[in-house]
Amino acid sequence: MKRRSIPPAMLLFAGAVTLTRPIVLAADDVLTRVAAHAERFGALSRQIWENPELGYHEDRSSGLLQQELRVNGFTVKDHLAGAPTAFTAEWGSGKPIIGIMGEFDALPGLSQQDIPTPSPVKKGAPGHACGHNLLGSASALAAVAIKEEMQARGLKGTIRYYGTPAEEGGGGKIYMIHAGLFADADAVLGWHPGDSNRVNLGSNLANNGGLFRFYGVASHAAAGPERGRSALDGVMIMLNAVEMLREHVPQETRMHYIITNGGAAPNVVPAFAEVNLIARHPDMDTLNAVWERIMKCAQAGALASETRMEFEQGTNYTSILPNDVLTDVLSRAMQKAGGYQFSADERQFAAELQKTLGASVEERPGPDKLITDKSTPQGVASSDAGDVSWNVPLGHFTTATFAPGVGAHTWQAAACAGSAIGRKGMVVAARTLALGAIDLFEHPDEVQAARAAFEKRKAGRTWKTRVPPNGKPPLDYAMRGQSDKS
Amino acid sequence: MKRRSIPPAMLLFAGAVTLTRPIVLAADDVLTRVAAHAERFGALSRQIWENPELGYHEDRSSGLLQQELRVNGFTVKDHLAGAPTAFTAEWGSGKPIIGIMGEFDALPGLSQQDIPTPSPVKKGAPGHACGHNLLGSASALAAVAIKEEMQARGLKGTIRYYGTPAEEGGGGKIYMIHAGLFADADAVLGWHPGDSNRVNLGSNLANNGGLFRFYGVASHAAAGPERGRSALDGVMIMLNAVEMLREHVPQETRMHYIITNGGAAPNVVPAFAEVNLIARHPDMDTLNAVWERIMKCAQAGALASETRMEFEQGTNYTSILPNDVLTDVLSRAMQKAGGYQFSADERQFAAELQKTLGASVEERPGPDKLITDKSTPQGVASSDAGDVSWNVPLGHFTTATFAPGVGAHTWQAAACAGSAIGRKGMVVAARTLALGAIDLFEHPDEVQAARAAFEKRKAGRTWKTRVPPNGKPPLDYAMRGQSDKS
Amino acid sequence: MKRRSIPPAMLLFAGAVTLTRPIVLAADDVLTRVAAHAERFGALSRQIWENPELGYHEDRSSGLLQQELRVNGFTVKDHLAGAPTAFTAEWGSGKPIIGIMGEFDALPGLSQQDIPTPSPVKKGAPGHACGHNLLGSASALAAVAIKEEMQARGLKGTIRYYGTPAEEGGGGKIYMIHAGLFADADAVLGWHPGDSNRVNLGSNLANNGGLFRFYGVASHAAAGPERGRSALDGVMIMLNAVEMLREHVPQETRMHYIITNGGAAPNVVPAFAEVNLIARHPDMDTLNAVWERIMKCAQAGALASETRMEFEQGTNYTSILPNDVLTDVLSRAMQKAGGYQFSADERQFAAELQKTLGASVEERPGPDKLITDKSTPQGVASSDAGDVSWNVPLGHFTTATFAPGVGAHTWQAAACAGSAIGRKGMVVAARTLALGAIDLFEHPDEVQAARAAFEKRKAGRTWKTRVPPNGKPPLDYAMRGQSDKS
């Protein structure tokens, strides 16, 4: 009976993924298990959506997920890596250890009701405009289904849920890597809410950012400007130089900034000024070379204005290292999992949202499409999932939780994340994760192949991060208006 | 008896003022009257100091002054010119009408105890760092003494106290001018707290300022920077142009600014950015010509960045038009009024404050010195008293309410304004005002001469202001972090 | 016998061009004819190389080509389109009219001997660093061979040589288009010297440029800077704004400039300053939109500095509209024409040149490789051949006239253009052109198909240029240090 409610897999296999072996039909069982829990985890996602919490302060969100996983037999370790809301939840024992990642932090200022017009629940409050309420819940739903399937079939190994806080700029996963929590994992699966169902070899942008603080000498701006040294001059000289730098970096580079403090009073030479700048590039090594030049621009600003510059490290995320084998595994899984159809109400909701988007969205694929291929699209966002991908084989995909054309970090995304659309897309994610993980537990050779593919892509390079190994997570970063990641 | 406590007038007559007639000894009576009320009004100044209120929100300060003047027989009109705290208090009738101005607003963020170490009463709270608690109180003290003297001697005319709110950027006096409250006045006397006792023909700086708001188009700074139009670019193009303008304006010009909004998030092309800029020059016409060019810089910023610029008028104060006759009157009055000596405690207090000043202050004259001359020093601050001076003959001076070397708008000034030093300097001011006003009531020809001197200095020019005649005072300006004046 | 000296066609057919019909063997005859004239035209190319002439001043170079074509029975029309060195040379009559384009202008300052070390013939003098000495000569060689082949086989139609001057920034072809000289052509073939033999569907960059002249008011910079209006300020405000624009245009955009006049004397406020700026983008419509914004930056510079700005239109080249059918024709022709092998001396020469290049060039294909495919590489240069391609079906390719890795506009290219390598590559070009043109004369349906493909690619868009239809060519542009094109 339940199976009827599961959307049928798409027959059309888009792209060029070569299926090396037939899909194992027994995996259907795990889909049944996902279906059995879907409603409860959907409600959980809504609960988190209704109480959006900023990075490192996801106390209630993290707690709800931990509780659900405990109830289902998982062993939870919390307060990990110096972060109160970081946790792992495990079931099983021994190898292989397969991880599934869940995020649950919200974004500042993006509060939104679940309606297709811009309307915050509370103005200026956080909102789930990146759909992490769905992310954490779908991954937990998958974990529970996988555990039941492993248990039922006596599959060997460990399923581990990674509760990773503060993805939006706080870099929770990086602290968890430093704490060794990914060291023994054999493969990790992750997903992200999106406007379509996709598996491919795409990557995203490595980023680096932080606060450039300039310290000058205050003076009355009319009575003694020559006695002052303007910190804002330092900022402007730096930024003028950064603008000129744009011509001389690879064109895929991004450098963007705001002035977070531009002086205290117009009649006082500013003694303090501050820039929040993020740079990005698909390749971390290239980005690091660009970053050195940005740093020189900042130093030049201080030199020329006779001010002092201090840099506080902020975001630093590596771009995703795609895994060829896990992309195959997840492509097969998604084809098996299938997409979904909008109901009449959902279609109406999506159409109204799309009307609020500037550009035409007619050509975007709907939630019934499954776009699994070996293309290498260049994503334009950044995520600490990239850092995980350099430490352990990572498989990654998106599902259609947002109306076609809706981008992350918008009020439209926040509306979808609290709606039926979001919850349907979340089930596609859970089904794909569950099928993929069971596939790996069933085929240890695939786990080994994923490791080999991982090493091949790394090609001798090692993961580097500017986040210090012994550092404490910046628990209050989200309250300071500091950088967020995407 | 009481007269003993009055500091003797300085014998040394500094400067080059030519006394055209002997000082009228009968005026001594008004000094006795000042002395009789000095302690009560000193306590009033302390009360206002303990409850510092920002511009247009000086409800309690204004109320206390009104009450004291009412009690002393003045007729008070309040809620004038659209400002709840603007008032006049009159006694007598007919011509001449001699005005005495009082201010009572505090400065944001300059809370300070009456001790010689930086120590706010409440961090971030307002404070009387410009000594307006003394200003309003001394003027009221003088008004009461003058009224008593007029009454005793049957002098003809009207003494009018102007309770002028929001001098620190709100331009209260300008709205009172627009409301016609200075139209029938024959002469107005004013003073300002300072670090020495001085009467001269100096002026200050005309100023003009406001908020330049740039409106662009937001876009994800990594995913679609080419779809965004950066309001911060508009700001930076404007400000780069303003910097280049510096070479090509008269060297006495001042242009200073802060960036009050430099974008919301580093990963979003800023849709809004804002500059608060003030320009100044000794001459308003020159300043107006410079201002047109600043406006072009702002328009250029919008043009080049494809953003929209809106300007919100802020501060606009004319520089003081000195009055040769009233300067003579006040010079004589101050020489008669005399300065004061520090007590041992006060000397100690002043010395400790001076230690906190960067530069040497040894050579600054003490409170016993009376520096009355016809010099034309160029002040570096701005005040809406300048606007009054273009509408009615204005006489103006400073007294030593701050320790020598202490400048306005500092914690040191706030400390002095609450101390015995401040109250002693306030009495010098009240004595000078009282002697000056009585002199004018006694000598109608002097009032006429002051008018003639006024017309001569104006030389056919008329007062202009950017504050619209029908405008409502910006009652909340001080809460918006907008410009203050000095 | 002669055929032995002809390099054999490469058997390896690189890429994915689909051959729809077998290569016509009779075309071999035209290769014999090319070979018969190759030495003489090679000597002609050397003669032009030894006397490098700048755009619109190629009197001797143009004359030599005209003479050779006249001698071979072509009817020459010279002094066309207002340009003394523009000409056409025709043979035959009626349709189809197949054009072959030849250029012959040199580049300023790139004088170089035919040796692998940087050594100008005359320092600062022009040089053939773009290989146009080969370009014009190979095209003429092909035209002669084609004429002979048409004559021999009685092929119907007209072969027309376009002698197009001043490609390096002067836009000779655009004036020839305006003069109607391309209006009746059915197809045009062209080529360009390069470091490899390639036919594909690639395009290049549309460009637009010119001189931004700012006029201010001079004044003694120490005695009266406030009376001056700095034209250099106008330039700097404009350029600062252009730098900020970089973030907000498509990343493939290029904007580059020099300051051609930055003031006359350091003690005088500059009354004149000038910028030479070129912008580029693969798509002319996108470029035009960007250009409007550059113009706003310039206007903003004038507005903010109170100077006047005048723009003088310079370079404006459209990007190439590829022709699918002519690409097929030329791919087949090049495969038939074949590449060539370096002799031992040439290999040595090439190797020494390559050592002077910064980057590794090991992986670049040699002159024996023929890379014909349907790829769409994005070229990074610009040419007025692009404008031709929007008016008539244009087929285009490169041959290996430069050592692998050598780029145009370098002393290394100038050295190759005068060497045996250059002349061998020139013969590959002539063979390809000759085979292609004969193919078209033999197959009128192909000419029709080329026209259809042309219309399809245009998709209703029409050619637009900023060069006015009635304008006179800027005959002295190359003497004024103005923009060159690539």
Place this chain on the structure above:
Amino acid sequence: MKRRSIPPAMLLFAGAVTLTRPIVLAADDVLTRVAAHAERFGALSRQIWENPELGYHEDRSSGLLQQELRVNGFTVKDHLAGAPTAFTAEWGSGKPIIGIMGEFDALPGLSQQDIPTPSPVKKGAPGHACGHNLLGSASALAAVAIKEEMQARGLKGTIRYYGTPAEEGGGGKIYMIHAGLFADADAVLGWHPGDSNRVNLGSNLANNGGLFRFYGVASHAAAGPERGRSALDGVMIMLNAVEMLREHVPQETRMHYIITNGGAAPNVVPAFAEVNLIARHPDMDTLNAVWERIMKCAQAGALASETRMEFEQGTNYTSILPNDVLTDVLSRAMQKAGGYQFSADERQFAAELQKTLGASVEERPGPDKLITDKSTPQGVASSDAGDVSWNVPLGHFTTATFAPGVGAHTWQAAACAGSAIGRKGMVVAARTLALGAIDLFEHPDEVQAARAAFEKRKAGRTWKTRVPPNGKPPLDYAMRGQSDKS
């Protein structure tokens, strides 16, 4: 008889110079001698005016002056201090040694006929727009008259003419100081053409300047901008920073610049760019402090753009140290010397020139006025006479060689310098110099007093220059478009 032709001394003694002793009537003799030679030296000034020569290339001008002085019995030493056109001419022996300075270099690009409309003799050629043709000739005329008077009266001591080349930026006097040529002088007198006759205690501006050269890495601006490092970016970052510096230096500071090289071709990332910048301030120590900050701006430009910056020292002139005693001597001398009246033609000529000046000049004093006082006007030009004044007591004045209102370095000044007006003003100068020098020879105590006044003004400070003591004069500076001084 001759005395009739001498303009009568002005009776009106303007200003506040206190005459400590009566004017010695015998000095009239020297005026007779001046008159005797005036016509010949006037013709000499015209000869130099007709052959304007740039700094260090005044071969003919210097030669003519040397010849005239030799003929009159002076001993000439030429080719001094490494400069072919520097010389001294002496007569007499022993102490005191009184110097008189003469300049004779022209300004580039200021060729002008002796008519009141802008009309170069030869467009772009040099011209005597600073009147140095008069300067050198009047000083020589005075020297000859002084020698005759000394001879006639048996006055002890040495009269020495300093032929100082390249005042317009080449700093000839500084090299002559370094060569020890001023070491034994007791006092030096100098003058400069102007629009009025003035002696006072004024000074001028110290200056410092030079070339900031930036070296980057060239790259094709469309094909590989990211491989280039733009030298022009270095320049613009530096200059943007200099613009911001303006707010934070004393308002009397001047900083002005041109971009002498802004890149070679718009399609190449500039590998070289150059700024010529001069800064000035009345006080050399203040200027030196500002200069360090300008240097930081330049270093910041290099740092931020990853280019290399080299600085080549140019102009460095100290401001004049006034000498109170020599000012007295020259005031008396000028009052004795007298001014002159315009003839009807000269008045007409002056009036037509004045019409070409923007501002009203009605109130400027005419050539009959003698303005001798102890005022301290702040001059806005710079001169290497300033450096002399720090090494030996220097007396300095101007005479009315230009029509009232005409400033130096204009075509109007060049016209006057070749006209009768110029020659009349030149005679006033020669008379003043002659009277002054004879006064000093007659009164050795005055020479001693001048030395004492010199030491008092120096107040322990010593002359410093950035021109190295062993350096060779920059003989070709004027051909390189480098800085000129004024």
